[in-house]
Every structure is written in C-alpha cells, then in structure tokens.
Amino acid sequence: MDLPLVALVLAGGTGTRLYPASRSHRPKQFLDFGDGSLLAQTVDRLGFADEIYVLTREDFADEIHDHAPEAAVLTEPEPKDTGPALVYAAARIREQVGDCVLFCVPSDHHITGDFAETAQRAARVAVETENLVTVGIRPTRPATGYGYIEPGTDHGDYADVDSFHEKPDAETASEYVERGFLWNAGMFAWTPDALLREAGETPLAPLVENPDDFDAVEPVSIDYAVLERTGRASVVPATFEWDDLGTWDALARILDADEAGNAVLGDAELVETTNSLVVTDDAHVSVVGVSDLVVVAYDDRVLVVPMEKAQRVREIVSRLKADGRF
Numbered sequence: 379m380d381l382p383l384v385a386l387v388l389a390g391g392t393g394t395r396l397y398p399a400s401r402s403h404r405p406k407q408f409l410d411f412g413d414g415s416l417l418a419q420t421v422d423r424l425g426f427a428d429e430i431y432v433l434t435r436e437d438f439a440d441e442i443h444d445h446a447p448e449a450a451v452l453t454e455p456e457p458k459d460t461g462p463a464l465v466y467a468a469a470r471i472r473e474q475v476g477d478c479v480l481f482c483v484p485s486d487h488h489i490t491g492d493f494a495e496t497a498q499r500a501a502r503v504a505v506e507t508e509n510l511v512t513v514g515i516r517p518t519r520p521a522t523g524y525g526y527i528e529p530g531t532d533h534g535d536y537a538d539v540d541s542f543h544e545k546p547d548a549e550t551a552s553e554y555v556e557r558g559f560l561w562n563a564g565m566f567a568w569t570p571d572a573l574l575r576e577a578g579e580t581p582l583a584p585l586v587e588n589p590d591d592f593d594a595v596e597p598v599s600i601d602y603a604v605l606e607r608t609g610r611a612s613v614v615p616a617t618f619e620w621d622d623l624g625t626w627d628a629l630a631r632i633l634d635a636d637e638a639g640n641a642v643l644g645d646a647e648l649v650e651t652t653n654s655l656v657v658t659d660d661a662h663v664s665v666v667g668v669s670d671l672v673v674v675a676y677d678d679r680v681l682v683v684p685m686e687k688a689q690r691v692r693e694i695v696s697r698l699k700a701d702g703r704f
Contacts, residue, residue: 379502381569382478385427386467387420387449389442389485390435390457394695395625395688398679399657402704405438406624407485408445411633411643411657416623417485421446424483426494429475432485433467450474456592460564461603462585465577469589472570479505480573482566484622488632491618500567500614503536507612510576510605511536511567514560514613515620520551523689524622525562525601527613528554539611542601560613562601563620576608626672626681627688630655644675655685 393406400406407417414422417432424430430449432442439453452470454463464482471480479501496513504511514527522545530540542562546554578586580603584594605611621628633641633655640648644658649666656663658675665673672688674681683691698704 379479379498379505381505382428382475383426383498383501384471384475384478384480385424385430385497386464386471386480386482387417387424387430387432387446387485388460388463388482389417389432389438390454390463391486393486393624395691396623396629397691397695397698397704398674398676398681399659401677408438408441411629415445417442417445420483420485420487421449423489423493424481424497426498427481428478431467431471433463454592455590458592458595458597460600461577461582461598462592462595464566464600465573465582465585466589466592468568468570468573469585472574477569477571479567479569482568484564486623487563487565488621488623488628489618493618496614496616496618497565497567499535500565503612503614504567504569504572507536507610508569508572509610509612510572510608511612511614512539512605513563513565513567513616515563515616517555517559517561520548520555521561522546522548522551523625526551526554526559527562528557528559529613529615533612536612536614539605539613542606542611560615561620563616563622564601566600567614572610573604576604576610580604580607625688626655626657626674626683626691627685629657630672630685646673653685 389407393400396406432449433452435457442451481497500511526543528540530538574586584591635641639653642656646656646663651665652669654671656673661675670685672683
C-alpha cells in the first residue's frame, strides 16, 4: 500500500447515555475513567498512522489539543451526524494531504489486542478494492444495542457485505449471532475518492459539490446515507476485543469488579450490594441493599437506573435538553 494512511477520529458528539458525567460542556470523549481521556486513548492507539486528524464541533475545538497534542483538528460546520461529518472530512483531508486512505474511528471505544493489524488490513483492502470498508466485530453475546453486518462472499482478508441490519430485539440478535453476523462498530476505511464517489449518488451529494454546504443536507448517519445504499461495501473481521463505551453498563463490563460483582470509581461505600456500578467525582455515595444498579453522581446531578435499562438514560437527557437543563 503506497498511499499515506490518515487516521480520522470522530469527536463531535456529546455522549448522552453517559449522563451526568457527560454534559453539554463536558462531552464523553474528554471523560477520564482512570487511564486518560477516551479521546487520548483513541489517539494513542493510532500511532501506526502517518497522520492523525480529529473532527469535532466548534464548541470543543479549543480543548482537543489538551488530549491529542499532535493531531490536526478539523471543525465541522454543523453537527449533523456521521454522514455529513465524514463526507466533509474526506473532502478537506484530500485537499490538505492529497491522495491517501482514511481509517475512521469514534473516540469512545474500549479496545484490547492487535488493533493496528486490523486497521492496516482494512486500509489495504480499501486501497486494493476501491470499496468502502467497515470493520466487523465477532459478537460475544446477542447484543441488542448494536447494528449487525451480514457477510457475503469471503475473499480471505475481507468479505463482501450482503446487508446491514439495524439494532435487533433479543430474539433476532440471537439469530444473528448464530448465523455468523458481525457487530457494526462504526469503524471504516476508504480513500476520499471512493467515499465521495459513492456519496455523490445519495442525499449527501450536495456536500460532494460543496463540503461547506451543510444547509443542503439533513442529519443522517453514514450507514443509512451511503453504506446501506452502495454495492461497493466490504467488511474486515477484527482481531481485537472491543466494547463501545457509550453506556454505563458498557463501562461496568470493562472495569475490575469486587467479589460481589460491583465496580466502583470514586468515594463510595457499598453494603449488601451486588453486580452494581457506582461512579462519583467528588461526592461520597453510599449504596445499601441493592443489585444490578447504576448509581452515578457528577457535579450537582445524580443518576440511578437498573443496569439492564442503561440505554434509557437518553430519555432523561431528552427531557433535560427540552428544558434547557443539560
């Protein structure tokens, strides 16, 4: 592969499901749960790239270099989900770098294992095939919180994508796992030319003509706008272990737990409590006689939610945003 490999980190979101740690003034990519911020960890694992870019929104741009001092910063004109963001970034990086291959990653994943091998393989496949390449994760459970990729013809290092599937119910998720589907982790490799070629046939076409014309497009994910429409999608199975740190139950999975199954970050006292997560910044938290619970105290806010319903935190955030209290 002769083209330079440019890593692109998406860091423009807020992270509503990690409320109250994540707020409008403190997005989840800047959160530190003990090993450096999520953004700093992401950039650190991208050391194999020739260049690293971070794409963010204007409100967060000044803080990026506190977490990623060596990265170049791109500021998207308006937050409109991953579709407009990735097309904009591809156009701008092509202007600044020239011909290259992009490896695009979110800023909030937990990854262990040989990440570089998978990323470099995905980049190589993107160059050789001129396809849009996604990284697929082999499921460890029938998760309902992720989208799934159905692989098609196997080409060795990669497979064609037969279809993408939205987040399923529990029964469907079990069926997907049995059929060998992969989790869609939101990690992609492509050349800017390939992405802009395919985006030019979608509702994102105005951005291909003028990357700054965000008024001409609606918010849409790259999966729905481009990947689900193209016949040029490939999937590279990952060789690393992965979790999406978008929810509190995900954090509970990666933290060391005590003998009762509890994971604690901060000053807390637990009595007759099992399989729970307690996270606090400054306040002391006491928890007595509960199980399978998430308890989070940040600033002047406290969240209590059953572990199995951690995805529903976004419902609280929606109400707070409507009231101007997020």
